[in-house]
Amino acid sequence: MTQRTIITAILFTVASITATSSAMARDSIEVVGSSTVYPFSTVVAERYGRASGKPTPKIESTGSGGGMKLFCSGVGTNYPDITNSSRRMKASEYKLCQSNGVKEIIEVQIGYDGIVIANSIKVAPMKLTRKDIFLALAAQVPGEKEGELVDNPYSTWKQVNASLPNTAIEVLGPPPTSGTRDAFAELAMEGGCKKIAWIAALKKKDKSAYKAICHTVREDGRYIEAGENDNLIVQKLEANPAALGVFGFSFLDQNADKVQGSQIESVEPTFESIADKSYPVSRPLFFYVKKAHVGVVPGIQGFLNEFASEKAWGEEGYLAEKGMIPLPDAERKVMAANTRNLVPMTGKEALK
Amino acid sequence: MSKPVNNLEKIRKSLNRRNRAEKRFRWYGLVAVLIGLAAVAVLFTDIISKGHGAFRITYMQLEVNYDQDLIGINNLTDPEQLMLGDWQAIPKVALRNQFPEVSGRKDKRNLYKLVSNGAGFDLKDRLLANPLLLGTSETIWVLTDDDIDTYYKSWLDGEPYAARLSDKQVTWIHELHDEGKIRLQFNSNLFTRGDSREPEQAGIRGAVMGSLLTLILTLLLSFPIGVSAAIYLEEFAPKNGWTDFIEVNINNLAAVPSIIFGLLGLAIFINFFHIPRSVPIVGGLVLTLMTLPTIIITSRAAIKSVPPSIREAALGMGASKYQMVLHHVLPLALPGMLTGAIIGMAQALGESAPLLMIGMVAFIVDIPGGFSDPATVLPVQIFLWADSPERAFIEKTSAAIMVLLSFLIIMNTSAVWLRKRLERRW
Numbered sequence: 001m002t003q004r005t006i007i008t009a010i011l012f013t014v015a016s017i018t019a020t021s022s023a024m025a026r027d028s029i030e031v032v033g034s035s036t037v038y039p040f041s042t043v044v045a046e047r048y049g050r051a052s053g054k055p056t057p058k059i060e061s062t063g064s065g066g067g068m069k070l071f072c073s074g075v076g077t078n079y080p081d082i083t084n085s086s087r088r089m090k091a092s093e094y095k096l097c098q099s100n101g102v103k104e105i106i107e108v109q110i111g112y113d114g115i116v117i118a119n120s121i122k123v124a125p126m127k128l129t130r131k132d133i134f135l136a137l138a139a140q141v142p143g144e145k146e147g148e149l150v151d152n153p154y155s156t157w158k159q160v161n162a163s164l165p166n167t168a169i170e171v172l173g174p175p176p177t178s179g180t181r182d183a184f185a186e187l188a189m190e191g192g193c194k195k196i197a198w199i200a201a202l203k204k205k206d207k208s209a210y211k212a213i214c215h216t217v218r219e220d221g222r223y224i225e226a227g228e229n230d231n232l233i234v235q236k237l238e239a240n241p242a243a244l245g246v247f248g249f250s251f252l253d254q255n256a257d258k259v260q261g262s263q264i265e266s267v268e269p270t271f272e273s274i275a276d277k278s279y280p281v282s283r284p285l286f287f288y289v290k291k292a293h294v295g296v297v298p299g300i301q302g303f304l305n306e307f308a309s310e311k312a313w314g315e316e317g318y319l320a321e322k323g324m325i326p327l328p329d330a331e332r333k334v335m336a337a338n339t340r341n342l343v344p345m346t347g348k349e350a351l352k
Numbered sequence: 353m354s355k356p357v358n359n360l361e362k363i364r365k366s367l368n369r370r371n372r373a374e375k376r377f378r379w380y381g382l383v384a385v386l387i388g389l390a391a392v393a394v395l396f397t398d399i400i401s402k403g404h405g406a407f408r409i410t411y412m413q414l415e416v417n418y419d420q421d422l423i424g425i426n427n428l429t430d431p432e433q434l435m436l437g438d439w440q441a442i443p444k445v446a447l448r449n450q451f452p453e454v455s456g457r458k459d460k461r462n463l464y465k466l467v468s469n470g471a472g473f474d475l476k477d478r479l480l481a482n483p484l485l486l487g488t489s490e491t492i493w494v495l496t497d498d499d500i501d502t503y504y505k506s507w508l509d510g511e512p513y514a515a516r517l518s519d520k521q522v523t524w525i526h527e528l529h530d531e532g533k534i535r536l537q538f539n540s541n542l543f544t545r546g547d548s549r550e551p552e553q554a555g556i557r558g559a560v561m562g563s564l565l566t567l568i569l570t571l572l573l574s575f576p577i578g579v580s581a582a583i584y585l586e587e588f589a590p591k592n593g594w595t596d597f598i599e600v601n602i603n604n605l606a607a608v609p610s611i612i613f614g615l616l617g618l619a620i621f622i623n624f625f626h627i628p629r630s631v632p633i634v635g636g637l638v639l640t641l642m643t644l645p646t647i648i649i650t651s652r653a654a655i656k657s658v659p660p661s662i663r664e665a666a667l668g669m670g671a672s673k674y675q676m677v678l679h680h681v682l683p684l685a686l687p688g689m690l691t692g693a694i695i696g697m698a699q700a701l702g703e704s705a706p707l708l709m710i711g712m713v714a715f716i717v718d719i720p721g722g723f724s725d726p727a728t729v730l731p732v733q734i735f736l737w738a739d740s741p742e743r744a745f746i747e748k749t750s751a752a753i754m755v756l757l758s759f760l761i762i763m764n765t766s767a768v769w770l771r772k773r774l775e776r777r778w
Contacts, residue, residue, distance in 0.1 A: 026628065028718075028726065039741060042715040043549045049717055050473050052435055056717035058630060058726045078626055229739055231746070250741045256515040316461070318469065322549075323741065 026077040029057035029299055033067025033084030034179050036113055037285050040324050041084050048306040054299050064179045072097035081293040085286045086179035091351040104291035104344035110313055112325040114249035114274040114282040115184050116261040120241040126262035134192030135160045136169050137223050139216040146198050152218045172226040172233045173246035183283040184246055190214040250323025274325045291344050308339040403750025409539040410501040411493040412528055414446040418485050428483050439472030462518050468495040470553045498551040498744035546719045551744035556752050558719045562727030569636025570700050575693050578647030586655040587677050606645035613642045614706030629711030630726040638706050643696035650692025654685040687774035694767040698760050704731035730756045
């Protein structure tokens with residue numbers, strides 16, 4: 001008798017839990033996307049939650065690409081409301097969104113992030129150019145003749161550029177799944193790659209060959225994939241002063257007693273140099289909102305207003321304190337107005 | 353006749369060699385155990401030395417004034433006013449009164465950064481709990497910012513880390529220290545709050561609750577199902593090719609990498625049954641799939657260890673097979689099954705990979721109150737903190753690991769204790 005009661009009770013609880021939950025509407029905002037925007041998005045979510053007393057938005061760090069896929073899967077409370085991205089939405093992703101009924105998308109650029117190449121403060125800072133970075137890290141580099149490619153022969157920085165120290169090339173950086181790696185390949189490596197005239201000329205003729213040359217990182221152990229954990233890279237740099245590491249500016253900012261950023265094209269990565277765009281390796285940060293969800297899932301408008309307020313993303317806002325580089329004043333004003341008025345993308349933007 | 357002497361001689365010679373071999377063999381075993389213990393010792397010292405700091409946190413003493421005009425409210429029951437109130441103004445004014453000589457915009461901003469940016473909200477909560485305080489002043493210990501906390505702790509340890517502070521901020525901290533107005537206190541936030549992006553306000557309560565809810569559901573589902581499956585397979589199922597096939601598959605499932613159960617959960621529970629992402633129901637269901645094989649295998653072993661004489665005696669007394677199983681075999685096998693269940697639960701508690709797929713790796717501030725509230729679990733919290741840029745999260749990470757390890761130790765000890773206590777040897 002008692003056993004039967006227990007079993008029935010268990011079955012009943014499980015059945016009722018499952019039934020109620022699947023029919024339930026959502027009362028908290030769901031955000032997915034880039035791990036680079038995650039630290040900023042979470043701060044805003046938390047402030048919004050504490051100030052308003054409403055449920056705090058839930059934020060998953062799925063990577064920019066993974067976030068777009070989830071975001072563009074459809075409209076309705078089973079799908080996320082907002083996706084963060086450390087690059088602009090691609091044309092293919094916009095199309096996917098449209099074909100799944102996600103028609104009106106609000107694009108918000110929130111600021112910039114710098115990518116730094118750092119080493120331990122126990123040794124002198126490096127003075128690199130983007131061309132040095134490309135030559136040191138590409139899988140294949142130009143050979144003697146024009147148009148010829150050879151497997152990367154360089155093993156020390158001095159071989160790359162006579163003004164650099166005679167230390168072995170050893171760079172710790174993020175794996176290919178990371179948005180930081182995409183941005184590093186595009187901004188630092190490609191930036192140096194196109195300084196070589198014949199490769200730059202190739203861009204017009206054969207874009208995919210150009211990309212393959214510029215974006216492919218060597219795999220002979222000189223570039224070490226250190227996982228997505230940037231704290232780990234900082235620890236390894238501290239232990240090994242000969243190595244360089246690639247990570248986001250906020251980690252440099254937090255660990256200034258252990259690591260220092262290398263100068264790139266003789267510009268040091270600082271808050272100011274990234275903001276005025278004189279530091280070349282920086283990227284824009286975005287988030288995208290489904291207009292159809294505003295008003296359906298409570299709180300989206302409030303969350304957007306919090307994000308687009310001066311106290312959050314302004315020059316002296318709390319996001320700047322977390323290491324995000326704000327947009328210039330004029331751009332920020334336009335962006336804030338667009339965000340508040342929920343102006344969707346027209347589909348005519350120059351997406352890649 | 354000389355042969356036996358020779359043999360004796362041979363044995364005597366070989367005896368030494370065999371004794372040495374045995375001694376060596378015992379040494380190998382001892383060394384293996386010592387290596388294991390050393391690894392555990394290194395792990396524990398590393399975690400404890402990094403994490404012990406997180407259990408205390410820096411507070412500073414301020415004289416705060418709950419001024420109605422300053423906050424911009426006159427009615428504590430009006431939610432609109434509460435939302436728009438400028439709560440952070442209370443600690444800001446208190447700081448200005450503490451350091452009246454500070455002037456200039458930049459210096460003031462630096463001054464305001466001494467206290468946690470959640471301090472205003474803490475004071476709001478205090479005011480709501482004691483409405484009579486409105487309009488009065490009191491001297492109170494206020495939470496400091498994580499940079500101040502990191503500096504103050506590192507300075508007390510003799511290795512000051514001031515890279516994130518300005519020189520003025522350092523002077524102010526030392527002034528406060530000389531006046532006895534800054535001190536370390538027990539960090540109760542760590543145990544009463546959910547996650548936060550501000551290290552000084554972050555706690556593991558949300559993750560612990562999430563783990564608890566998920567495990568309750570896992571236990572409720574996997575124990576009855578696992579035990580029923582084991583009983584059927586051991587006592588009722590015919591021994592043929594089919595049952596062998598099932599057995600092979602169960603053993604296989606026990607060895608499948610846990611991320612695959614996450615993918616399965618994503619496909620079935622979220623995409624097909626439309627259960628929302630990130631809730632303990634999905635987590636519990638996925639972890640049930642993962643722990644079921646463990647529970648079935650240990651339960652079957654427990655049933656097998658019940659001697660056949662018990663079964664035969666019961667059947668001989670005229671009991672039906674159902675009675676024999678329920679009244680005799682099950683009670684005797686239960687301790688072994690419970691041990692298996694606890695070990696399975698401990699495994700589930702430490703799991704984070706399958707939860708990645710079903711959205712439980714997320715930033716969730718609100719503490720979950722039920723099975724359908726978004727939640728995360730302890731190992732995920734550790735992962736998220738380890739990945740955060742803020743320096744103060746390093747010690748928080750180790751502290752969370754210490755909490756997780758103590759839960760695991762408690763569960764595993766109770767499994768050993770249960771086995772010792774209840775197990776009957778035949």
